[in-house]
Amino acid sequence: MAASPEAPELSRKDFVTNQDVRWCPGCGDYSVLANVQRVMPELGVPRENFVFVSGIGCSSRFPYYMNTYGFHTIHGRAPAFATGIKITRPELSVWIVTGDGDGLSIGGNHLMHAIRRNLDVQILLFNNRVYGLTKGQYSPTSALGMRTKTSPTGSIDHPIDPITFALGSGATFVARTIDVDASHMQEMLKRAHQHKGTAFIEILQNCPVFNDGTWEELQDRKSRTETALVLEHGKPLVFGAPGARKGICVDHGVPKVIDVSDDQAPEAQGVVVHDENAPPSYSFALASLARPEFPLPVGVLRETEKPCYEAMVEDEVQHAIESRGPGDLRDLLNSGDTWEVEG
Amino acid sequence: MGAVNDGPADDSHPRKSVTEVDHVAIRFAGDSGDGMQITGSKFTDTTALFGNDVATFPDFPAEIRAPAGTLAGVSGYQVHFAAEDIFTPADEVDLLIAFNPAALRANVEDVRGHGMVIINSDAFNKKSLQRAGYTDDPLPGLRERFNVVEVPVTTLNREALQGLALSSREVDRCKNFFALGLLLWLYHRDLEPTARWLASKFKADVLEANIRTLKAGHAFGETTELLPTSFLVPAAKIEPGPYRNITGNAALAWGIVASAVQLDKPVFLGAYPITPASDVLHEVARHRNFNVKTFQAEDEMAAASSAIGAAFAGHLGVTVSSGPGFILKQEAIGLAVMVELPLVIVDVQRAGPATGSPTKTEQGDLLAALYGRHSQAHLPVLAPATPGDCFHVMLEAFRIAVKYMTPVIVLSDSYLANSAEPWRIPDVESLPRATVSHPSSDAAESFRPYERDAELLARPWAIPGTAGLEHRIGGLTKAPVSGNVVYDPDNHEQMVALRYQKIEGIVRDIPPIEVNGPDRGELLVLGWGSTHGAITAAVKGARERGLDVSHAHLRHLNPLPADLGDLLSRFRRVLLPELNLGQLSMILRARYLIDIESFTKVAGQPFKVVEIQTKIEQMLEESS
Numbered sequence: 020m021a022a023s024p025e026a027p028e029l030s031r032k033d034f035v036t037n038q039d040v041r042w043c044p045g046c047g048d049y050s051v052l053a054n055v056q057r058v059m060p061e062l063g064v065p066r067e068n069f070v071f072v073s074g075i076g077c078s079s080r081f082p083y084y085m086n087t088y089g090f091h092t093i094h095g096r097a098p099a100f101a102t103g104i105k106i107t108r109p110e111l112s113v114w115i116v117t118g119d120g121d122g123l124s125i126g127g128n129h130l131m132h133a134i135r136r137n138l139d140v141q142i143l144l145f146n147n148r149v150y151g152l153t154k155g156q157y158s159p160t161s162a163l164g165m166r167t168k169t170s171p172t173g174s175i176d177h178p179i180d181p182i183t184f185a186l187g188s189g190a191t192f193v194a195r196t197i198d199v200d201a202s203h204m205q206e207m208l209k210r211a212h213q214h215k216g217t218a219f220i221e222i223l224q225n226c227p228v229f230n231d232g233t234w235e236e237l238q239d240r241k242s243r244t245e246t247a248l249v250l251e252h253g254k255p256l257v258f259g260a261p262g263a264r265k266g267i268c269v270d271h272g273v274p275k276v277i278d279v280s281d282d283q284a285p286e287a288q289g290v291v292v293h294d295e296n297a298p299p300s301y302s303f304a305l306a307s308l309a310r311p312e313f314p315l316p317v318g319v320l321r322e323t324e325k326p327c328y329e330a331m332v333e334d335e336v337q338h339a340i341e342s343r344g345p346g347d348l349r350d351l352l353n354s355g356d357t358w359e360v361e362g
Numbered sequence: 363m364g365a366v367n368d369g370p371a372d373d374s375h376p377r378k379s380v381t382e383v384d385h386v387a388i389r390f391a392g393d394s395g396d397g398m399q400i401t402g403s404k405f406t407d408t409t410a411l412f413g414n415d416v417a418t419f420p421d422f423p424a425e426i427r428a429p430a431g432t433l434a435g436v437s438g439y440q441v442h443f444a445a446e447d448i449f450t451p452a453d454e455v456d457l458l459i460a461f462n463p464a465a466l467r468a469n470v471e472d473v474r475g476h477g478m479v480i481i482n483s484d485a486f487n488k489k490s491l492q493r494a495g496y497t498d499d500p501l502p503g504l505r506e507r508f509n510v511v512e513v514p515v516t517t518l519n520r521e522a523l524q525g526l527a528l529s530s531r532e533v534d535r536c537k538n539f540f541a542l543g544l545l546l547w548l549y550h551r552d553l554e555p556t557a558r559w560l561a562s563k564f565k566a567d568v569l570e571a572n573i574r575t576l577k578a579g580h581a582f583g584e585t586t587e588l589l590p591t592s593f594l595v596p597a598a599k600i601e602p603g604p605y606r607n608i609t610g611n612a613a614l615a616w617g618i619v620a621s622a623v624q625l626d627k628p629v630f631l632g633a634y635p636i637t638p639a640s641d642v643l644h645e646v647a648r649h650r651n652f653n654v655k656t657f658q659a660e661d662e663m664a665a666a667s668s669a670i671g672a673a674f675a676g677h678l679g680v681t682v683s684s685g686p687g688f689i690l691k692q693e694a695i696g697l698a699v700m701v702e703l704p705l706v707i708v709d710v711q712r713a714g715p716a717t718g719s720p721t722k723t724e725q726g727d728l729l730a731a732l733y734g735r736h737s738q739a740h741l742p743v744l745a746p747a748t749p750g751d752c753f754h755v756m757l758e759a760f761r762i763a764v765k766y767m768t769p770v771i772v773l774s775d776s777y778l779a780n781s782a783e784p785w786r787i788p789d790v791e792s793l794p795r796a797t798v799s800h801p802s803s804d805a806a807e808s809f810r811p812y813e814r815d816a817e818l819l820a821r822p823w824a825i826p827g828t829a830g831l832e833h834r835i836g837g838l839t840k841a842p843v844s845g846n847v848v849y850d851p852d853n854h855e856q857m858v859a860l861r862y863q864k865i866e867g868i869v870r871d872i873p874p875i876e877v878n879g880p881d882r883g884e885l886l887v888l889g890w891g892s893t894h895g896a897i898t899a900a901v902k903g904a905r906e907r908g909l910d911v912s913h914a915h916l917r918h919l920n921p922l923p924a925d926l927g928d929l930l931s932r933f934r935r936v937l938l939p940e941l942n943l944g945q946l947s948m949i950l951r952a953r954y955l956i957d958i959e960s961f962t963k964v965a966g967q968p969f970k971v972v973e974i975q976t977k978i979e980q981m982l983e984e985s986s
Contacts, residue, residue: 036834038846072671075837083834087832089832089836090671090701090836091836092836093837096694098664099667099671100667100674103632103670103674104671104674129664332655332657335650339651345651348652351649352606353787356411356607357606358606360597360600360604361602
């Protein structure tokens with residue numbers, strides 16, 4: 020959607036509210052907020068057409084700090100509120116902000132159904148692998164064995180991977196980014212907005228109070244070279260510093276890390292070339308790359324096209340009006356068998 | 363049965379006598395796959411078209427197809443039609459048509475003494491009697507008490523359909539229309555409306571088969587010696603005007619559609635399938651050309667949440683459910699109270715708790731509607747009294763929701779949902795209209811999301827897409843005008859009080875209570891919701907016998923009408939029948955310190971007229 024020509028140029032400041040931001044010092048959420056506020060003016064959407072919808076949790080305070088329309092709803096159900104908003108007002112740019120607990124535990128069902136319907140919305144899932152607002156219990160993405168107040172001897176829950184969850188729900192756009200990587204996150208936010216359909220972004224986010232350093236090896240610029248596999252469409256899956264580069268190849272259907280020589284193009288050495296539009300089996304294989312055996316993929320894992328739900332709902336209404344004419348209440352009340360009682 | 367006269371000679375059936383009667387109640391009973399609901403509703407439509415007053419009571423099992431021939435699988439449809447005003451489907455029936463022994467066993471005790479029992483004799487054999495739990499043949503005993511008429515329906519239907527290219531299973535499935543044809547003959551009803559309906563539903567051989575057997579049933583009535591007399595119930599003298607049949611669920615659905623028209627706002631219905639409320643979603647989904655969007659959500663919480671999202675976006679949000687689903691919505695309803703957005707929540711109550719008896723009726727959710735959310739979450743609650751009233755209550759609910767910026771709960775129930783009554787079609791011009799306004803960008807400078815209307819205390823409904831009015835709402839406690847999040851204790855108390863006062867203020871919109879009978883005296887029967895019919899009939903009967911009793915019925919359960927306390931104090935005694943363990947009685951006792959006498963029933967069935975009438979008589983005997 021293009022801004023009307025006379026609309027004033029917006030800047031980051033236009034998206035900042037007068038409310039004090041109340042996240043803990045050092046929280047990864049600050050960085051996400053700043054990047055979202057920075058990207059908003061560049062999307063060509065009038066400010067009044069943005070709606071931020073959240074559930075409950077630290078990340079779900081997000082709408083209070085965005086000078087747009089915003090709705091802080093109930094735990095886990097932001098996708099359902101957003102569905103009502105998007106179906107009734109398809110012209111709005113609707114952004115769902117959720118966390119690993121909100122989105123994958125109490126709200127897993129709503130998240131799945133919003134994604135499978137392919138509403139044209141953006142979903143930002145802040146994954147810090149812990150419950151923050153309830154003060155430090157393990158979450159559905161916490162590592163097995165994580166010690167918390169509710170798992171004093173270590174968590175016995177097998178974690179769920181948000182990316183695999185989104186792919187399994189039929190997501191048409193799936194990406195991963197890191198809270199401290201501002202330029203990458205901004206690129207992902209723009210791509211998500213450009214995508215027609217549900218755009219799902221997992222944001223690896225640090226909780227300095229209850230799970231400090233959970234993504235340290237990916238946040239640290241130096242180690243990131245080895246631990247992150249930065250995805251670019253049409254480019255080979257390579258990582259590591261020049262001179263010690265490695266790549267991902269597929270051996271008998273199983274992904275494998277190989278050393279890559281700088282003398283020859285990686286694809287010539289058997290390295291897989293990233294294709295965002297490849298069939299889902301490829302996206303799932305990519306999503307299965309996990310630390311510490313593999314570098315963690317960041318970037319757009321998958322983008323594909325499907326009809327959007329809100330457009331199909333609108334079509335149903337338009338079709339009904341075209342085929343039957345606009346509803347007439349008198350005709351409805353008098354439809355079928357009626358009779359007249361004489362006075 | 364009413365006064366029996368020798369009727370006038372009837373030209374169409376010269377060979378048989380016609381008996382004129384004031385009112386008749388009949389019940390169709392068979393396996394849940396026998397088509398009893400369709401047969402009953404087609405009989406109802408025809409008899410309503412003829413001009414009788416009609417009340418129906420469909421009663422079916424929760425299982426879609428319980429094992430054939432068992433008591434668990436019996437489905438029944440009762441229709442009461444009369445030449446005068448009637449209010450209930452009748453306590454007992456004049457005629458039962460039973461398609462098998464199980465249907466006979468489950469229903470025969472509801473037939474009045476010497477009433478008629480038509481059985482499909484083809485379905486009676488040793489095995490089927492056993493399956494129904496009969497150890498001996500019940501017919502000899504029943505013949506002493508009833509006029510038992512044995513008709514080989516299955517055989518006659520097969521004979522009528524010979525030569526059609528249908529499987530024997532398809533042929534047998536038509537037999538309910540043979541029975542319908544027979545009953546249409548017995549009560550002098552036209553075949554035309556049913557034939558027209560069949561033509562709209564079926565094609566080719568199936569259509570031909572159903573029409574043929576319908577006519578065969580009718581012809582059988584005319585010629586058989588088993589039925590020497592037919593009966594005529596003359597048209598009722600009811601208020602002149604255009605009429606149609608309507609069930610409570612259809613009326614709710616049309617009320618939702620009509621709200622879009624009358625408030626000039628698009629509607630969004632978010633719902634999750636649940637018995638007995640699903641029909642509302644089905645019906646609304648058929649009328650999308652009214653600018654209505656329907657959404658089958660993934661669960662009940664999503665249904666309510668999506669409707670609140672739609673309300674935030676500026677549509678009329680509504681969600682429809684029954685008890686178990688209604689309870690799942692409570693958290694979302696609490697949020698709607700907190701953010702003060704308009705929303706209508708319909709609970710078509712059913713017998714519970716838990717899955718309970720999902721197809722049976724109850725008024726057990728009143729306290730849950732009033733108090734089922736955590737903390738102080740005051741909101742308006744309305745209850746329709748009759749199937750047709752569901753339409754008007756929906757309009758009223760939306761009107762209150764948008765005027766006061768609040769969620770509103772509508773309490774229907776399974777009995778209203780499925781029962782049909784002739785409904786005087788309202789003149790569209792006479793229906794209430796309301797205009798909804800949203801603040802515009804012009805108000806950007808002065809706009810505050812929680813600044814209230816001085817009189818109504820409603821906050822403005824500013825919607826996304828309006829430049830300059832960007833604001834945030836949410837579940838956290840707000841400051842009174844700015845809507846900013848505040849944790850100050852006094853502020854919290856002030857906001858709770860403001861929301862409470864806003865809802866209490868709705869009392870200004872509630873008309874004075876109408877009293878049927880004197881407005882003071884010995885006994886007032888007070889009711890709410892679907893007990894209206896049984897109470898009306900019972901009080902009418904009692905007054906005709908000279909008893910000093912009046913009836914008032916509450917549509918607004920929160921806030922209560924301003925004149926209720928005064929009305930209650932003008933009667934020496936107050937009887938409150940309700941289909942729960944005394945929920946409204948408890949509230950009224952606490953509120954008005956009056957010793958309401960609670961009369962309760964939680965059997966999954968509506969009150970019988972005689973139950974309330976007997977109670978009235980007992981109370982007045984004690985008093986005298």
